[in-house]
Amino acid sequence: MSFGPPVGSPFSGPSASQSSARAGLPFAGMPSELAARAEEILAEEPEHRRPEITFSPADYDRRPFTLRRFLSPHRGALAVAVVLVVIETVAFQAGPLLIQIGLDRAIVPRQAEVLAIVAIAYVAAIAVNALAARARILFTGRLGERLMYELRIRVFSHLQRQSLDFYTDQKSGVILTRMTSDIDALAALFQDGLVNLAVQLLTLVVITIILVALNPVLAAITLLAVVPAMAALTWWFRGASERTYRHVREKIANVLADLSENLAGMRIIVANNRRRHNAIHHANVVGEHRDANVSASTVGAIYGPANEAVGVIGQAVLLLIGGRMVLDGSLTVGELFAFLLYLTAFFAPIQQLVQLYNAYQSGQAAVAKLRDLLALDPAVAEAPDASELPPIDGRIELASVGFGYDPAVPVLRDLSLVVEPGETIAVVGPTGAGKSTVAKLVTRFYDPDNGAVSIDGIDLRTVTLHSLRSQLGVVPQEPFLFNRSIRDNVAFARPDAGDEEVLAACRAVGLDDLIDRHDDGLDALVHERGSSLSSGERQLLALARAFLARPRVLVLDEATSNLDLVSESKIEAALDVVLEGRTAIIIAHRLATAMRADRIAVIEDGRLTEIGNHAELVALGGHYASMHAAWVAHT
Ligand SMILES: Nc1ncnc2c1ncn2[C@@H]1O[C@H](COP(=O)(O)OP(=O)(O)O)[C@@H](O)[C@H]1O
Numbered sequence: 028m029s030f031g032p033p034v035g036s037p038f039s040g041p042s043a044s045q046s047s048a049r050a051g052l053p054f055a056g057m058p059s060e061l062a063a064r065a066e067e068i069l070a071e072e073p074e075h076r077r078p079e080i081t082f083s084p085a086d087y088d089r090r091p092f093t094l095r096r097f098l099s100p101h102r103g104a105l106a107v108a109v110v111l112v113v114i115e116t117v118a119f120q121a122g123p124l125l126i127q128i129g130l131d132r133a134i135v136p137r138q139a140e141v142l143a144i145v146a147i148a149y150v151a152a153i154a155v156n157a158l159a160a161r162a163r164i165l166f167t168g169r170l171g172e173r174l175m176y177e178l179r180i181r182v183f184s185h186l187q188r189q190s191l192d193f194y195t196d197q198k199s200g201v202i203l204t205r206m207t208s209d210i211d212a213l214a215a216l217f218q219d220g221l222v223n224l225a226v227q228l229l230t231l232v233v234i235t236i237i238l239v240a241l242n243p244v245l246a247a248i249t250l251l252a253v254v255p256a257m258a259a260l261t262w263w264f265r266g267a268s269e270r271t272y273r274h275v276r277e278k279i280a281n282v283l284a285d286l287s288e289n290l291a292g293m294r295i296i297v298a299n300n301r302r303r304h305n306a307i308h309h310a311n312v313v314g315e316h317r318d319a320n321v322s323a324s325t326v327g328a329i330y331g332p333a334n335e336a337v338g339v340i341g342q343a344v345l346l347l348i349g350g351r352m353v354l355d356g357s358l359t360v361g362e363l364f365a366f367l368l369y370l371t372a373f374f375a376p377i378q379q380l381v382q383l384y385n386a387y388q389s390g391q392a393a394v395a396k397l398r399d400l401l402a403l404d405p406a407v408a409e410a411p412d413a414s415e416l417p418p419i420d421g422r423i424e425l426a427s428v429g430f431g432y433d434p435a436v437p438v439l440r441d442l443s444l445v446v447e448p449g450e451t452i453a454v455v456g457p458t459g460a461g462k463s464t465v466a467k468l469v470t471r472f473y474d475p476d477n478g479a480v481s482i483d484g485i486d487l488r489t490v491t492l493h494s495l496r497s498q499l500g501v502v503p504q505e506p507f508l509f510n511r512s513i514r515d516n517v518a519f520a521r522p523d524a525g526d527e528e529v530l531a532a533c534r535a536v537g538l539d540d541l542i543d544r545h546d547d548g549l550d551a552l553v554h555e556r557g558s559s560l561s562s563g564e565r566q567l568l569a570l571a572r573a574f575l576a577r578p579r580v581l582v583l584d585e586a587t588s589n590l591d592l593v594s595e596s597k598i599e600a601a602l603d604v605v606l607e608g609r610t611a612i613i614i615a616h617r618l619a620t621a622m623r624a625d626r627i628a629v630i631e632d633g634r635l636t637e638i639g640n641h642a643e644l645v646a647l648g649g650h651y652a653s654m655h656a657a658w659v660a661h662t
């Protein structure tokens with residue numbers, strides 16, 4: 028396939044991003060030999076300004092995403108592109124007409140001066156064409172890049188805006204496909220597909236007019252004999268290639284999904300000895316993608332040559348009929364010659380239009396997928412009239428809260444709990460009882476189905492997410508670390524914190540050993556997802572992160588579960604520092620931690636069954652008492 032400008036122009040080669048978009052693959056980057064040159068060019072470019080992004084969870088364009096709506100702010104630029112295209116096409120198509128004039132008015136009547144004028148006019152026409160083409164390619168290239176930039180940022184911001192349920196429900200590989208092959212399909216369209224569509228359509232119209240003007244009889248023969256055959260062929264190709272192309276895109280989505288799952292789960296794959304199995308599985312997935320591509324190219328291999336054959340047969344027929352017309356004097360040699368040249372030029376746009384139609388189709392398919400994605404409202408949305416949460420004391424109240432991830436399956440039932448400002452409350456209970464769910468409701472990762480969660484008497488649903496989250500800290504059981512330095516990971520919530528503060532936070536949780544061990548100290552790199560740290564160290568780092576952020580309310584969800592018993596005392600000391608003066612909800616699986624809390628809440632099967640301090644609950648003789656008895660017996 029080629030989306031190039033008119034055939035014969037020196038710019039008909041597809042760009043790297045186009046060819047990879049057609050393969051459904053993300054743009055793989057620049058070949059190294061080009062990279063050096065690109066560096067040189069970039070060095071001459073003015074510095075890029077820091078982008079200004081207004082990111083508000085509430086304020087975004089909710090109208091359905093369509094190509095027309097997306098392009099309409101750029102109407103002016105597209106109009107300029109079309110004008111350039113018109114100049115380019117008309118100048119290019121003047122060529123055969125000038126040849127006809129040269130033959131009929133100069134060569135046959137032996138007029139040397141006319142010949143010179145025609146030759147100069149020919150060069151001038153091609154010069155105009157080349158200049159217009161250069162301007163058009165630069166212009167549409169920039170426009171395309173600007174559109175892609177806008178779209179990528181829009182989709183990424185929308186992903187940031189989604190609440191957690193979205194990331195639970197969607198496969199990360201599928202989300203990646205939206206950002207790679209779907210956006211690339213649109214890139215091919217924006218960069219020159221749309222403008223080329225205009226070029227080819229215009230070429231077709233211009234040539235038809237010229238053909239009719241040159242000789243209506245021959246034009247009629249062409250239109251009646253050649254065009255129907257070509258149209259039938261094209262109709263078949265359009266349907267077949269649409270089917271195969273859809274197939275290719277489905278398969279590449281599978282390849283990406285499998286790849287991303289394998290990357291994320293590599294440790295488990297290695298541990299469970301599944302590398303060979305997964306390699307075989309991936310070979311199958313990639314094989315299906317290969318097969319889909321092969322059958323797509325089979326379709327092209329039939330269409331291209333068949334189309335050319337029809338064109339050549341048409342030319343032969345016209346040579347015969349037109350030649351006879353020249354012999355009996357009703358047509359000049361120049362006219363016949365020009366006719367045959369235009370006929371060749373007539374077929375090229377038809378082929379190109381079919382291919383562009385495919386690009387347009389896959390672009391539209393991508394638009395439909397992006398439209399679905401961009402139409403998703405986060406389940407946890409900021410109210411339009413949300414107010415700023417003022418600085419809080421930290422009184423947390425869950426009032427008769429009912430909640431289920433799936434509304435049909437309640438996870439929490441009529442749960443009421445008050446945590447006083449500065450109080451530390453431990454939440455214990457069996458696995459799956461709903462402890463983490465309580466944490467997710469307090470931090471408003473989800474909204475309750477019934478009842479309300481409030482801080483200082485203010486319902487969480489009425490305040491802005493930013494003002495809420497900036498006063499809350501969460502440390503999850505499996506902290507996520509970024510592929511950056513220890514400093515950047517600790518200062519994640521407060522990037523402005525100085526080295527002294529970061530070091531103090533690390534020291535407070537007992538992470539100074541780790542920093543001392545590294546030559547780079549705070550600059551030591553944490554590998555992806557913290558894979559270079561022990562799980563205990565990861566948890567300490569997450570605690571340091573929470574400590575540095577100094578939130579009024581802290582929620583720890585089994586955040587110390589991976590710390591070994593040796594460091595238990597160290598952890599208890601660290602917790603004392605981290606929790607000092609804050610309201611804290613500590614989901615604890617370690618009784619030693621729970622015991623030290625001001626109060627302990629026992630949650631069983633989504634209900635609060637016991638609440639009180641250690642002594643009270645032991646005296647109560649319920650679930651906590653038996654947990655405690657088991658623990659005492661064990662130690
Ligand atoms: N994202 C989710 N989607 C659907 N069900 C969930 C989700 N997260 C947890 N659950 C279910 O909700 C129940 C409570 O989970 P959770 O609060 O994590 O329990 P735990 O007390 O062990 O922390 C469990 O049955 C769990 O399977």
Ligand SMILES: [Mg+2]
Nearest residue numbers: 462463464584
């Ligand atoms: Mg849990």
